[in-house]
Amino acid sequence: xxxxxxxxxxxxxxxxxxxxxxxxxxxxxxxxxxxxxxxxxxxxxxxxxxxxxxxxxxxxxxxxxxxxxxxxxxxxxxxxxxxxxxxxxxxxxxxxxxxxxxxxxxxxxxxxxxxxxxxxxxxxxxxxxxxxxxxxxxxxxxxxxxxxxxxxxxxxxxxxxxxxxxxxxxxxxxxxxxxxxxxxxxxxxxxxxxxxxxxxxxxxxxxxxxxxxxxxxxxxxxxxxxxxxxxxxxxxxxxxxxxxxxxxxxxxxxxxxxxxxxxxxxxxxxxxxxxxxxxxxxxxxxxxxxxxxxx
Amino acid sequence: xxxxxxxxxxxxxxxxxxxxxxxxxxxxxxxxxxxxxxxxxxxxxxxxxxxxxxxxxxxxxxxxxxxxxxxxxxxxxxxxxxxxxxxxxxxxxxxxxxxxxxxxxxxxxxxxxxxxxxxxxxxxxxxxxxxxxxxxxxxxxxxxxxxxxxxxxxxxxxxxxxxxxxxxxxxxxxxxxxxxxxxxxxxxxxxxxxxxxxxxxxxxxxxxxxxxxxxxxxxxxxxxxxxxxxxxxxxxxxxxxxxxxxxxxxxxxxxxxxxxxxxxxxxxxxxxxxxxxxxxxxxxxxxxxxxxxxxxxxxxxxx
Numbered sequence: 001x002x003x004x005x006x007x008x009x010x011x012x013x014x015x016x017x018x019x020x021x022x023x024x025x026x027x028x029x030x031x032x033x034x035x036x037x038x039x040x041x042x043x044x045x046x047x048x049x050x051x052x053x054x055x056x057x058x059x060x061x062x063x064x065x066x067x068x069x070x071x072x073x074x075x076x077x078x079x080x081x082x083x084x085x086x087x088x089x090x091x092x093x094x095x096x097x098x099x100x101x102x103x104x105x106x107x108x109x110x111x112x113x114x115x116x117x118x119x120x121x122x123x124x125x126x127x128x129x130x131x132x133x134x135x136x137x138x139x140x141x142x143x144x145x146x147x148x149x150x151x152x153x154x155x156x157x158x159x160x161x162x163x164x165x166x167x168x169x170x171x172x173x174x175x176x177x178x179x180x181x182x183x184x185x186x187x188x189x190x191x192x193x194x195x196x197x198x199x200x201x202x203x204x205x206x207x208x209x210x211x212x213x214x215x216x217x218x219x220x221x222x223x224x225x226x227x228x229x230x231x232x233x234x235x236x237x238x239x240x241x242x243x244x245x246x247x248x249x250x251x252x253x254x255x256x257x258x259x260x261x262x263x264x265x266x267x268x269x270x271x272x273x274x275x276x277x278x279x280x281x282x283x284x285x286x287x288x289x290x291x292x293x294x295x
Numbered sequence: 296x297x298x299x300x301x302x303x304x305x306x307x308x309x310x311x312x313x314x315x316x317x318x319x320x321x322x323x324x325x326x327x328x329x330x331x332x333x334x335x336x337x338x339x340x341x342x343x344x345x346x347x348x349x350x351x352x353x354x355x356x357x358x359x360x361x362x363x364x365x366x367x368x369x370x371x372x373x374x375x376x377x378x379x380x381x382x383x384x385x386x387x388x389x390x391x392x393x394x395x396x397x398x399x400x401x402x403x404x405x406x407x408x409x410x411x412x413x414x415x416x417x418x419x420x421x422x423x424x425x426x427x428x429x430x431x432x433x434x435x436x437x438x439x440x441x442x443x444x445x446x447x448x449x450x451x452x453x454x455x456x457x458x459x460x461x462x463x464x465x466x467x468x469x470x471x472x473x474x475x476x477x478x479x480x481x482x483x484x485x486x487x488x489x490x491x492x493x494x495x496x497x498x499x500x501x502x503x504x505x506x507x508x509x510x511x512x513x514x515x516x517x518x519x520x521x522x523x524x525x526x527x528x529x530x531x532x533x534x535x536x537x538x539x540x541x542x543x544x545x546x547x548x549x550x551x552x553x554x555x556x557x558x559x560x561x562x563x564x565x566x567x568x569x570x571x572x573x574x575x576x577x578x579x580x581x582x583x584x585x586x587x588x589x590x591x592x593x594x595x596x597x598x
Contacts, residue, residue, distance in 0.1 A: 130306065130309045130310050130313055131313060133306075133310040133313075133580075134310045134311075134313035134314040134317065134576075135314075135317075136579075137310060137311075137314050137575075137576045137579040137580050137583075138314055138317060138318070138572060138575070138576050138579075139535075139537045139538045139541075139571075139572060139575040139576070139579075140538055141538040141541050141542070142537075142538070142541065142556050142560075142568065142571060142572050142575065143317075143321065143572065145541075145556070145557070145560045145568075146321050146560060146565070146568050146572070147321070149560045149561075149563060149568075150321075222434075222435065226435075226437055229437045229440075230437065230438075230439065230542050233437070233439050233440075233542065233545075234541070234542065234545060234557065236560075246437075249437070249439070249440055249443070252443070253443055253546075256443055256446065256447055256451070257447075257451050260447055263440070263443055263444075263447075264444075267436075267437065267440035267443070267444065270437050270440065271432075271435050271436050271437070271440070274434075274435040274436075274437075275431055275432065275435040278431060278434055278435055279431065
């Protein structure tokens with residue numbers, strides 16, 4: 001009976017409509033992200049000036065479409081005459097790298113911790129749940145700033161911060177999904193057949209979580225990019241000579257009143273990339289959640 | 296019932312204890328703070344004196360229990376930089392941050408809730424799309440960049456509002472607006488989701504069948520039931536806004552807790568950083584408990 005109802009659900013117009021919308025969102029955000037990634041990864045350095053090259057005769061030059069702009073610096077120049085376009089490309093490379101690696105270092109341990117708590121339950125779950133709550137209660141940006149102030153600015157420290165502040169939300173979600181998967185019949189069947197616990201966890205529970213984890217990972221890329229930009233903006237993230245979009249925003253704040261383009265373009269870039277990853281993550285998450293899929 | 300309450304209280308205490316311990320570890324991560332306080336010219340003797348004064352020559356475990364005991368008696372230590380009790384300085388700044396968070400949340404609710412309701416009652420309409428767009432944008436824009444752009448438009452370009460600092464309602468507008476976007480996105484999204492669930496309940500059909508007006512069904516019957524999750528997200532967002540406040544207060548030179556935290560971090564004033572982290576964690580956990588209490592009060596099923 002319920003199957004028949006589910007089959008009817010399949011053909012209701014609303015479901016078809018939302019499914020199409022979701023698929024189109026997915027196929028819209030994925031190629032756009034791929035294009036963004038390709039642009040920043042391509043070896044364009046030969047075509048563009050060095051992002052750190054100073055052109056002191058051309059400081060704070062406006063973009064090409066404004067009076068005084070030239071094709072030499074299509075998006076204008078910064079305080080020391082650095083070419084904004086090449087900074088955008090170089091900064092994008094580092095920003096996307098930090099986003100992806102920052103998400104991986106948070107999602108990896110987060111998933112494992114969440115699965116262990118959700119699968120083993122009992123005191124392990126109690127301890128881990130308290131840890132998750134405590135971590136979520138701490139104002140993460142202060143933790144991040146304090147660690148960086150202690151350990152100095154460097155990429156490994158940045159990844160440590162992203163891991164420390166990102167594992168808990170992921171663990172909370174994977175914990176609840178693992179709790180649900182462990183009650184399914186095939187897990188009981190495996191247990192009855194004498195499969196070892198690690199085997200069940202690694203070969204059966206985690207593969208069932210992959211969809212959720214990929215979606216969480218995608219959302220976490222957005223979070224990592226936002227955290228990096230906030231830290232760099234506060235002078236605690238990426239420092240010169242390295243360039244990231246967040247560091248560009250920080251430089252842009254000093255000259256905001258007379259050269260808005262320095263801060264405008266990296267801000268638009270961050271917002272668009274985070275928006276696309278969030279769209280992708282949301283579409284994946286909805287796709288993996290049968291409860292939401294019915295809507 | 297009593298057993299349940301006790302378990303609850305224990306869980307809260309354990310969560311707080313872990314959070315406080317993390318904050319303590321954070322303060323001790325820096326190694327010897329006397330080097331950065333006294334500078335490179337200080338002699339070893341001067342450093343030893345300062346270490347003794349700060350209690351850093353004690354065994355770590357003793358320091359930890361001292362610190363815990365202090366928190367229970369309301370003593371969060373003294374600032375290395377300002378030579379004042381941390382708690383006094385925090386409490387001096389709290390009203391400013393409260394103003395900012397309060398005004399931001401108000402804007403978020405006033406815009407987010409009606410938008411979410413409109414989106415849920417008119418699924419697929421332009422309202423619905425506007426709510427989705429707002430929800431997505433709110434989660435994707437770097438808050439401080441939004442702040443910069445608002446300053447650029449409203450203060451620099453049009454000269455309508457002051458660009459920074461505090462003192463009047465005009466000074467509050469831009470920071471509060473900046474602050475509101477992120478929670479607004481959450482509120483609109485959650486209102487839409489819960490409302491669209493509630494509107495599919497049989498009792499809504501029943502109300503419709505009895506000929507009640509659409510307005511009465513939406514606001515009196517549906518929204519009343521959808522308001523609980525919305526209330527939860529509002530209070531929880533208020534708790535997490537301390538993190539958001541850091542960047543916003545920096546952009547607008549707003550003299551709140553976030554600004555104090557930044558100063559403390561820049562001067563490596565770890566006792567103060569620690570105190571602010573502990574203060575934030577306690578506030579967050581208490582707000583969480585408040586939400587649960589409110590749930591129990593509003594919804595008899597939770598009790």
